[in-house]
Structure formats: structure tokens, C-alpha cells
Amino acid sequence: MGPHYQHLYDMLSKVDGYIYPNEIELNWSILIVLYPYITGLVAGAFILASLERVFKVKVLKPTYTIALLSALAFLLVATMPLISHLGKPMRFFEIMITPHFTSAMAIFGFVYLWYLMVVLLLEIWFDYRRDLVLWSQEKKGIMKHVYKILTLGVTDISPNALKWDDKLGYALTVIGIPSAFLLHGYVGFIFGSVKANPWWSTVLMPVIFIFSAMVSGIALVMIIFMLVNYVRKQIIDMKCLDMIARFLLVALILDFALEGLDQVHRIYEAEESFQILDLLVKGKLTYTLFLFQWGLGMLVPIVVLAYLQIFRSNLRVRKILYFISAFMVLIGIFFMRWNVVIGGQLFSKSFLGFTAFKLKLVGTEGVGMAAVWIVLPCLILLFLFWLLPPWKRHPEEVAGETEP
Amino acid sequence: MAREEIKSRRDFLSRAALVAGGLFISGGISPFKSMLYATERKSTKGPWYAMGIDLESCIGCGRCADACKTENNVPREPFYFRTWVEQYTILNDGSIHVESPNGGIDGFTQKFADAEIFKSFFVPKMCNHCAKSPCTQVCPVGATFESPEGIALVDQTYCLGCRYCVQACPYGCRYIHPEKKVVDKCTMCYHRITKGLLPACVEVCPKQAKIFGDLNDPKSEIVKFMKDHSWQVLKPHMNTEPKVFYNQLRAEVR
Amino acid sequence: MPPQIKRLALLFTLLVLSFLTAKHFLTPKSFGEFGHYRGAALGEIKAKVPDYSGQKACTECHPDMTDLKAAHEHATLSCETCHGPGRVHISSTDSLVSPKIPNTREFCSICHTKNAARKASNIKQIDPKEHYKADLCTKCHNPHSPWQEKK
CATH class of the missing domain: 1.10.287 (Helix Hairpins)
Incomplete structure (x- = not known):
């Protein structure tokens, strides 16, 4: 018995009931919790941005670019938790060159690339193209060349060319909405299609993933929007913030209703697996599900946001409450992913017992690695804010862009 | 003449366009056709291997699990098994108790007094080599697959170690090899059966409780076993079409 | 055609082409020979x-x-x-x-320990804690002919 197996022997004494002998070790740990979490943030942030563009919710304008850049920052990291959890990370490219299409996981590479290359990067590029060209003319030194490269050599900023930017950007946003739904609904399908696992296997899983993605993405943009204004000592556009909060409330209610429906269905049908899931929910998931996911992560924010819809308290209090609610929502959705991914592996597929899970601090599946993949997108976002500052863009009149 | 030439050229072009369009459409559809994986029925030529397990004869000695670990270099730690033996004990109060200490390799100790026990029996478990295996279905790269003989195999030089197949197996038959970092599972001793030997677990079974054979050979032991016994498979509602057939399998077994 | 589209079309063509080239060179030789897997894997698994x-x-x-x-x-x-x-x-x-040559009491007991799951007609069982507990099984039994009297 080497020290390598010590933690498994420790685990053996914590097994409750009977599990198949191979089930002692959880196969998907915190990194796979992060994967749907981060992808959800991307999809949600993008959907918020598209509200402004496609559905003409003009009051959200100040968040449009922030939402897009946040989506990009997180999307760039979205694959990293996946790749770093692989037993053989260097073989990840196989998923692109020999995708096995009967697998829900196989098209992830393509869905991801579609979303990154075709939707998000292009939309940001079209949106920023005029600024990139102008920056490349104004700046000096290396930055001049950086912006020049970013223009991809297209320096035409005639009104006609700009009109095309707008049109194509709009078209991309229209394509982007179903793409965002696809990206995250598809992540839900990866779990929802595992028939061996009754905790995952529900047709509602992709839908729940989409709505929880919207919830988390909106909350993320809300927080970033408030932080940006705080750091830049700007007076926040309260109308915009109130509108985001309203969308967050609607998304939260829909998400809660769907998750509730899922559970009601489970309880009413009470299939073969019901007993073990009942024990799971009331035992190992008590805190993470009832307290963090539903209580603090959903019900409390719903009550607070609904209260603020009816009683507009003073600005300062409202801002603080918005911030706290959004933060709690972000934590709540993290625990939603946790309860799905970890919860689905705690019980044995024999339905006769539970294994235990102890989060490791270091190592490839540890908290340290997970922290890296959460901090990194924040750093990327800071970099993007520096490279493409949404607040230093050239006002539209200067270039004489004609508003239709 | 010229007109005819134009006409034939137009015909050719339209036919070419049709072919190209057809190819394009079928190319676009083929990924979606893969969604039908678990709905299709297979017809097979050549050997189509399966295993019969007679629970009447099994004495729970665990020699199968032990020999399997030796034959296939399975780590000796009690967390990795290609095959293992479970003891089910149903008490008079109806409660079900299952155990598999070290997969049964070190033997079993009876936990309950004879008077309490309603029924007790052993169940050897192994990969079911399902005809509609959810594990090979979900492998994103084709590193685990069904061999032409119907055996679910792993190409360990190609496996990513993403563990989706481990999640997809309803029977808990796969594990991640602690040193190789890729998935490992029962191969029905592919290296033995292709040389005319029996799988190691069948070879060492002292009671011949495991019966190996070719379902497409009407004279094989397995076909005889299936004719003579009212067999059952594990978790039939999963519709994975397992190819491990149990005689005397009780409904309590999962 | 607007210049943006031209440039992007060029870039995407390059991307797709480089992907196809990579796919061509990275796909293992025997991939797809029998199905969606590396055909050579069958031989490698057999070779053990x-x-x-x-x-x-x-x-x-x-x-x-x-x-x-x-x-x-x-x-x-x-x-x-x-x-x-x-x-x-x-x-x-x-x-x-x-x-x-496993002649320990523990080894024989793996099969012959009394257990409610073992049928008496299927296998002879003893309680190793009681049955001549001080002696090796092979003192009385010849493993190759268990009931033949030992000389």
C-alpha cells in the first residue's frame, strides 16, 4: 500500500451502505463543477448583451461592451478546467480530429470554436473596428502596431463600411442568441443524457442549464458593471442597473420554477432511484442544496430584488442590495453546478449507498487549480479593459456615423 | 449539335449539382444520425461473444476476481476491479445487505446469524459488454469501442482520461487506472479468447459458474446455457442489451 | 463586397485549411479501419x-x-x-x-468457510475457527483427492 492510495483507504471507512468497488473515487471533481459554471457565465453575459442589441433595450447600452468583453474573458478560459482535469491533457486535440458523434461531448470543441470564433470574437471585432482603426492612427510605439494587427488590415472606416460593421454585428448577435442557448443547453445535455445517472438524467437539464446560465451571467455583468463604475469613480447609470436587476429577477424566477418543476416531477414519479436521491438530498446535499443553492442563492435574492422592484429605496441602499444579491446569486449558481456534478456522483449506481468526497487543496483536481481558472478570466478581463477600454471609445459623431 | 451539347452539359451540371447537394446534405445529417445509436438493432456475422453466470453454482470464492487482477495487471488496491463478487443477504425483515470486501478476493465472512437470514447468495459482476453500450456511445474520441466480436475495449494509447464513459456505465465496471491515468476495464480477456483460451475468470472458476461462448455458434456452451436456463440480465430497463446472462438472478440485484 | 467580409473570408479559409491539414496529419493511420477507432488497437490488445x-x-x-x-x-x-x-x-x-503451493488454512477457507450463501450440496463447508483449528488442512486432506485417507 503506497501513500498514493492513502486517501482512498481513508475514504473506504466513510462509505455508507454498499457502493460498487470502482465507485469509491469521484471521477469528476471541482474542475468539472467549474466548467458548466464558467460556460454559463459566458452564455448569460452574452444573452444580456443581445438584449440591448437585438431586443433594443436601449437602457442597457452602458453594459453592452462590458458584457461582451466579460463573456470573452470567461470563454477564453472555459476549456481549461476541462483540459486540466483530463488524465492525458496532451491528447485533448483528439476531440477535434476524430470526434465521435454519438458522444454528447464530442462536438464540444466545435460548439466552442463556433461560439468563440464566429460569434463572440467577430461581434466584438465589428463593434470595435472603428476604434481599432482610430487607435492605430492615434497611438505611438508598440501599441500602434498592436491595434493595427487587431484591425486585421481593414482600415476602411467610411460610413458605408461602418454601416456594414453594424449590420454584420447585428446579424451575429441574432445568430449568437441561439448559439448561446446551444452552448449551454448542450453542456446541460452532457449531463442530462447520462441514463445511468438518475440525478442527471432529466430532459429538463439543458433548459435548467440555460436559465441558470442567464441568471449567473446577468449577475456577473451586474457586478462587473458596478465595480467598473466604482473603480472609475463614475456615477452609475441607475436606470440601467435597475433594468439589469429586473432581468435578473425574471431569470431567477424562471430558473427557480424550472428547478422546482424538476424536483416536483422527481418526487411525484418516485421512480426506482427515488429513495437514494431522497437520502442524498436530505443528507449529503442538505447545506449545498437547500441553504446555498435554493435559500441564499435564489429565494433571498428573489425576495430582495422583488422588494426593490416595488419599493424603490434610496440609491445607496439599493446599490448595496443589488451588489449583495448579485453576489449571492453567483455563489448560488456555483452551488447549483456543484450539486449537479458532485451530487450526481455521491450515490452508488447500485442505489444502495454513498461514497464520500473530500475536496483536495492541491493537485490537478484541487482547490488551487480551480482558483487559477476563476482568477485567470478576471485577469484577462482586466487586460481586455486595458486593451479595449469601453470608456475611451470614440464618440459616434466624430466619425460622422449616421444613426438610422 | 451545339444545342445538344449545351443540353447535355446542362444535364451534367444539374446532375453534378444534385450529387454535390446530396453529399452536402448527407454530410450535414450524418452527425445527427449518430443520435440514433441506442435505437438501432445490430445484426452480426462472425463470433459474438457473451458470458453466462450461474448463480446456483457460484460459491463466492472470488478466484475470478483474483485471477483477473493477475492476468490483466489490475492494481491490487481494493478500488480497482474488472470483475468482483458481491454477497447479497436478504434478512427476514426484508432489508437488503450487500458487501464485496476487496471484491471477494479474500473471501467472505457471514455477517448475520442464520436465523435472521431469509436468503443469501453471491453475484459475480463484470463488464456486461452491452450490445448498446452507453460507455462506447459517449466516448468523445473513439478510444473505447466495440470490437467486431462485440467486446467493449479501450484503446489506452488514445484515451483522454475524460471519464465520461465511467459516468455512463450503469454497472460501475470502469475505473481510471491510477498509474496510466486512462480508463481500464474488462476486455473479456481479448488476448486470451483470440488465442483459443478461456477468459482468466472462467479458467479458474472452481464450479464452472461462468460460461463463455459465441452467441452466433448454435453449438456453443453459452447458447446451451441460455436454452437450459431462464436467464436474466442486470438493469434490463436501461435497454443496454447486456451480454452477461445470469441464471437465478433475483430482482433485488442491482 | 465590403472589405471586412473579404478579409474575414480569407482568414476563415486559412483557419479551416490549417485545421484540415492538422486533422490529416494527426489522425492515426489505422483510424476508421473497422469502426470509429484505431484499428491497430485490436492487434495491440490481442498481443498481450x-x-x-x-x-x-x-x-x-x-x-x-x-x-x-x-x-x-x-x-x-x-x-x-x-x-x-x-x-x-x-x-x-x-x-x-x-x-x-498454497497450503495455508486461510487459502482453503476462502472456499470452504461456512456461509449461508453457499449451498451444502454445492460445496463442503466447515467453520475454520472450530474445525481442527491447530492443524494445516493438508495434514488430513490431500488437495488433489480431499477424502482419500492420508498415509
């Missing part, structure tokens, strides 16, 4: 050398022991059930590596 050599291999050199065993209660056992895999023993040339 078996450790358990099978009853026939034992009978070849030890027909007397096999006959003895076949006439008694342990007839259904393969030699390798108790003696372990035969490969090293069979292939050893210079000095013969003996197969294991």
Missing part, C-alpha cells in the same frame, strides 16, 4: 501474453496429477485455480520456477 496457460498446458506434463484430481472432488477445478498462473513455470528453462 496470457499468464494463465489453461488446463491443457498442465495436463501435458502432469497427466498423473490431472488424472488424480479428475477422479475426486476437486475435479472441476483448474490446476491454476489454486496454483496460480502457469506462464512463468512453463516458460522457465534454466531453473524451474515452481508454481505456488
Whole structure:
């Protein structure tokens, strides 16, 4: 018995009931919790941005670019938790060159690339193209060349060319909405299609993933929007913030209703697996599900946001409450992913017992690695804010862009 | 003449366009056709291997699990098994108790007094080599697959170690090899059966409780076993079409 | 056509082409030979050398022991059930590596311990804590003919 197996022997004494002998070790740990979490943030942030563009919710304008850049920052990291959890990370490219299409996981590479290359990067590029060209003319030194490269050599900023930017950007946003739904609904399908696992296997899983993605993405943009204004000592556009909060409330209610429906269905049908899931929910998931996911992560924010819809308290209090609610929502959705991914592996597929899970601090599946993949997108976002500052863009009149 | 030439050229072009369009459409559809994986029925030529397990004869000695670990270099730690033996004990109060200490390799100790026990029996478990295996279905790269003989195999030089197949197996038959970092599972001793030997677990079974054979050979032991016994498979509602057939399998077994 | 589209079309064509080139060179040779997997994998898995050599291999050199065993209660056992895999023993040339001879009480008890899940008609069972607890099983029983009186 080497020290390598010590933690498994420790685990053996914590097994409750009977599990198949191979089930002692959880196969998907915190990194796979992060994967749907981060992808959800991307999809949600993008959907918020598209509200402004496609559905003409003009009051959200100040968040449009922030939402897009946040989506990009997180999307760039979205694959990293996946790749770093692989037993053989260097073989990840196989998923692109020999995708096995009967697998829900196989098209992830393509869905991801579609979303990154075709939707998000292009939309940001079209949106920023005029600024990139102008920056490349104004700046000096290396930055001049950086912006020049970013223009991809297209320096035409005639009104006609700009009109095309707008049109194509709009078209991309229209394509982007179903793409965002696809990206995250598809992540839900990866779990929802595992028939061996009754905790995952529900047709509602992709839908729940989409709505929880919207919830988390909106909350993320809300927080970033408030932080940006705080750091830049700007007076926040309260109308915009109130509108985001309203969308967050609607998304939260829909998400809660769907998750509730899922559970009601489970309880009413009470299939073969019901007993073990009942024990799971009331035992190992008590805190993470009832307290963090539903209580603090959903019900409390719903009550607070609904209260603020009816009683507009003073600005300062409202801002603080918005911030706290959004933060709690972000934590709540993290625990939603946790309860799905970890919860689905705690019980044995024999339905006769539970294994235990102890989060490791270091190592490839540890908290340290997970922290890296959460901090990194924040750093990327800071970099993007520096490279493409949404607040230093050239006002539209200067270039004489004609508003239709 | 010229007109005819134009006409034939137009015909050719339209036919070419049709072919190209057809190819394009079928190319676009083929990924979606893969969604039908678990709905299709297979017809097979050549050997189509399966295993019969007679629970009447099994004495729970665990020699199968032990020999399997030796034959296939399975780590000796009690967390990795290609095959293992479970003891089910149903008490008079109806409660079900299952155990598999070290997969049964070190033997079993009876936990309950004879008077309490309603029924007790052993169940050897192994990969079911399902005809509609959810594990090979979900492998994103084709590193685990069904061999032409119907055996679910792993190409360990190609496996990513993403563990989706481990999640997809309803029977808990796969594990991640602690040193190789890729998935490992029962191969029905592919290296033995292709040389005319029996799988190691069948070879060492002292009671011949495991019966190996070719379902497409009407004279094989397995076909005889299936004719003579009212067999059952594990978790039939999963519709994975397992190819491990149990005689005397009780409904309590999962 | 607006210049943006031209440039992007060019870039995407380049991207797709480089992807197809990479795909061409990175896909293993035998991939897709029999199905969506590396065809050569079948041969590689087959190539492993078996450790358990099978009853026939034992009978070849030890027909007397096999006959003895076949006439008694342990007839259904393969030699390798108790003696372990035969490969090293069979292939050893210079000095013969003996197969294991497991004569401990613990080893016999793995099968013969009384257990409610074992049918009496299926296998003879004892309580190893009571049954001549101070002696080795082989003191009275010959593993190859368990009920033959020992000399």
C-alpha cells in the first residue's frame, strides 16, 4: 500500500451502505463543477448583451461592451478546467480530429470554436473596428502596431463600411442568441443524457442549464458593471442597473420554477432511484442544496430584488442590495453546478449507498487549480479593459456615423 | 449539335449539382444520425461473444476476481476491479445487505446469524459488454469501442482520461487506472479468447459458474446455457442489451 | 463586397485549411479501419501474453496429477485455480520456477468457510475457527483427492 492510495483507504471507512468497488473515487471533481459554471457565465453575459442589441433595450447600452468583453474573458478560459482535469491533457486535440458523434461531448470543441470564433470574437471585432482603426492612427510605439494587427488590415472606416460593421454585428448577435442557448443547453445535455445517472438524467437539464446560465451571467455583468463604475469613480447609470436587476429577477424566477418543476416531477414519479436521491438530498446535499443553492442563492435574492422592484429605496441602499444579491446569486449558481456534478456522483449506481468526497487543496483536481481558472478570466478581463477600454471609445459623431 | 451539347452539359451540371447537394446534405445529417445509436438493432456475422453466470453454482470464492487482477495487471488496491463478487443477504425483515470486501478476493465472512437470514447468495459482476453500450456511445474520441466480436475495449494509447464513459456505465465496471491515468476495464480477456483460451475468470472458476461462448455458434456452451436456463440480465430497463446472462438472478440485484 | 467580409473570408479559409491539414496529419493511420477507432488497437490488445496457460498446458506434463484430481472432488477445478498462473513455470528453462503451493488454512477457507450463501450440496463447508483449528488442512486432506485417507 503506497501513500498514493492513502486517501482512498481513508475514504473506504466513510462509505455508507454498499457502493460498487470502482465507485469509491469521484471521477469528476471541482474542475468539472467549474466548467458548466464558467460556460454559463459566458452564455448569460452574452444573452444580456443581445438584449440591448437585438431586443433594443436601449437602457442597457452602458453594459453592452462590458458584457461582451466579460463573456470573452470567461470563454477564453472555459476549456481549461476541462483540459486540466483530463488524465492525458496532451491528447485533448483528439476531440477535434476524430470526434465521435454519438458522444454528447464530442462536438464540444466545435460548439466552442463556433461560439468563440464566429460569434463572440467577430461581434466584438465589428463593434470595435472603428476604434481599432482610430487607435492605430492615434497611438505611438508598440501599441500602434498592436491595434493595427487587431484591425486585421481593414482600415476602411467610411460610413458605408461602418454601416456594414453594424449590420454584420447585428446579424451575429441574432445568430449568437441561439448559439448561446446551444452552448449551454448542450453542456446541460452532457449531463442530462447520462441514463445511468438518475440525478442527471432529466430532459429538463439543458433548459435548467440555460436559465441558470442567464441568471449567473446577468449577475456577473451586474457586478462587473458596478465595480467598473466604482473603480472609475463614475456615477452609475441607475436606470440601467435597475433594468439589469429586473432581468435578473425574471431569470431567477424562471430558473427557480424550472428547478422546482424538476424536483416536483422527481418526487411525484418516485421512480426506482427515488429513495437514494431522497437520502442524498436530505443528507449529503442538505447545506449545498437547500441553504446555498435554493435559500441564499435564489429565494433571498428573489425576495430582495422583488422588494426593490416595488419599493424603490434610496440609491445607496439599493446599490448595496443589488451588489449583495448579485453576489449571492453567483455563489448560488456555483452551488447549483456543484450539486449537479458532485451530487450526481455521491450515490452508488447500485442505489444502495454513498461514497464520500473530500475536496483536495492541491493537485490537478484541487482547490488551487480551480482558483487559477476563476482568477485567470478576471485577469484577462482586466487586460481586455486595458486593451479595449469601453470608456475611451470614440464618440459616434466624430466619425460622422449616421444613426438610422 | 451545339444545342445538344449545351443540353447535355446542362444535364451534367444539374446532375453534378444534385450529387454535390446530396453529399452536402448527407454530410450535414450524418452527425445527427449518430443520435440514433441506442435505437438501432445490430445484426452480426462472425463470433459474438457473451458470458453466462450461474448463480446456483457460484460459491463466492472470488478466484475470478483474483485471477483477473493477475492476468490483466489490475492494481491490487481494493478500488480497482474488472470483475468482483458481491454477497447479497436478504434478512427476514426484508432489508437488503450487500458487501464485496476487496471484491471477494479474500473471501467472505457471514455477517448475520442464520436465523435472521431469509436468503443469501453471491453475484459475480463484470463488464456486461452491452450490445448498446452507453460507455462506447459517449466516448468523445473513439478510444473505447466495440470490437467486431462485440467486446467493449479501450484503446489506452488514445484515451483522454475524460471519464465520461465511467459516468455512463450503469454497472460501475470502469475505473481510471491510477498509474496510466486512462480508463481500464474488462476486455473479456481479448488476448486470451483470440488465442483459443478461456477468459482468466472462467479458467479458474472452481464450479464452472461462468460460461463463455459465441452467441452466433448454435453449438456453443453459452447458447446451451441460455436454452437450459431462464436467464436474466442486470438493469434490463436501461435497454443496454447486456451480454452477461445470469441464471437465478433475483430482482433485488442491482 | 465590403472589405471586412473579404478579409474575414480569407482568414476563415486559412483557419479551416490549417485545421484540415492538422486533422490529416494527426489522425492515426489505422483510424476508421473497422469502426470509429484505431484499428491497430485490436492487434495491440490481442498481443498481450496470457499468464494463465489453461488446463491443457498442465495436463501435458502432469497427466498423473490431472488424472488424480479428475477422479475426486476437486475435479472441476483448474490446476491454476489454486496454483496460480502457469506462464512463468512453463516458460522457465534454466531453473524451474515452481508454481505456488498454497497450503495455508486461510487459502482453503476462502472456499470452504461456512456461509449461508453457499449451498451444502454445492460445496463442503466447515467453520475454520472450530474445525481442527491447530492443524494445516493438508495434514488430513490431500488437495488433489480431499477424502482419500492420508498415509
